[in-house]
Amino acid sequence: MPSTIVMTGASRGIGRVAAEHILREAPQAHLVVAARGATGARLATELGGNGHRVSHVAVDLGAPDSVRSAALEIRGRLDRGELPPLHGFVGNAGVQYTNALTAGPDGFESTFAVNVLANHLFVRLLEDRFHTPARIVVTVSDTHFGDFAHNLGMVPGPAWGSPEVLARPGAFPKPRSTAAGRTAYSTSKLAAIYLVHEYARRLRAGIDAIGFNPGFVPGTDLARDAGLATRFAMRRILPVLTRTRFATSRAAAGRCLADVVLGGTVAPTGSYVDRDQVARSSEESYDPRREAELWDALERIIEPYAG
Template sequence: MQHTIVMTGAGRGIGRVAAEHILRQSPDVHLLVVARGTSGTQLATELSTGGHTVSYVSADLGSLDSVRSAATEIRDRLERGELPPLRGFVGNAGMQYTNALTEGPDGFESTFAVNVLANHLFVRALQGHFTTPARIVITASDTHFGDFRHNLGMVPGPAWKSPDVLARTGAFPKPDTATGGRTAYSTSKLAAIYLVHEYARRLPTGIDAIAYNPGFVPGTGLARNADPVSRFAMRRILPVMALTPFATSRGAAGRYLANVVLGKTKAPTGSYVDRGRVTRSSEESYDPRRERELWDAAERFASTYAA
């Protein structure tokens, strides 16, 4: 039966590969991509090649007001019958800045806004419109472990604080440096896992929530805000690491993501999927007190922009 999957971050990197796999493996999917500005038109056209059904909604994920508008449009299209039943949401878009001082239009620190709050607003706005069985997949990162084995010393581990602090600029030491920005990134990915655990507790039966870790994937657009030397290394040098056990190729990471979205990787709600297998995330990522605290804060932050 034809159904809709909503996806952010489908324009490049592992998201683009995953979108292509989803469409090839599941011809009944109507893929609705969320993209910034007018880029969605070209993306939908390119993904539609071969007779696939793809549409788009425009949104700036750094703006909760823009996310609310996009979620409202999706919901309205579902209610009017312009889209087939909603069976999935993929929050794959991610952002890493060279500092922890970048502020979005709503006053939130931009890493936290894109990697945490935008996904939460989409999930909550669309929650009542899923047709079960449905699956929500949020792209996490093994940087949340904070050890050398998982991040090769390239990204500092998370530095958890009150969500009211994390949501604002300057939450970490040396906030004007790349170290501050990378700490914001790893902390936001820990937050994403916390919310997945809360979704597993709170969402209706039949709507599963999964955190997906692609591993270290060189050659994606994640470093697009980095300095020229770092961008060159990510594009030209580090991709060689995909030939080793220390990294994942873009193609493999995208294929793994598609398999999680389509349910080919079996994973109960609340799971952490590391590439192709269900495993445990970091010990720090299992903290019911923090999870409830973050849920309450995310609900409060998003309430002004509720669709």
């Protein structure tokens, strides 16, 4: 059945692999890649060979106004029949900075803006255009466990606080430090899991929400803002860990993401999928009070953009 899947973070890393698998395994799907203008246009051309249906919408995920414009453009194309019915959204884009002070044009801390706020704004603006069955997949991370077993101690665990504070620069101690930037990342991924739980409660029946954890995937551009030594280790040294249980290759993680998006991995709404199977996320990630608090805060934050 022809269907539209909207995807962020498809230009590189596991997202690029997943996009290629989605198009190969679901030839009737129309993939809309949401990316910066020139990147999105190039990506649509590269993915759109062999009869695959791919188009793009320009977006700066760190700017809520831009996310709103992209979502409204997709709504318009759906309403005009330029796209088949919407059955999927993949929030795969993610950023990590070497500080907790980087901000976008609206003043939101960039890690939170891209990893949390952009996904929520997309989902809320597209929610009434989904045809069921539909699946929303948000790429999360096992850094939210905050322990050595899940990330070899490379990323500090989350430090939860008021969502209004987390959304702004300087939410963590020593905000200019790399540790603060990495804490912002793990905290944003905990927030994403909270949102998945809230979507499972609040979205209408037939729209499933899944959190997908690819595991530690060295060799991607997630650490592109890190120092030279870290970037070298991520690209040249740490990939050897993919031969162990501590890491996942880009190819394997991308295939797993595609399987979750297309329903090949069976997972009820609200699930946390660890690579290729449903698993339990951290104990901290099951907190209905925090989940409701985050939902309410995000609804207040997006109100100027969601009208």
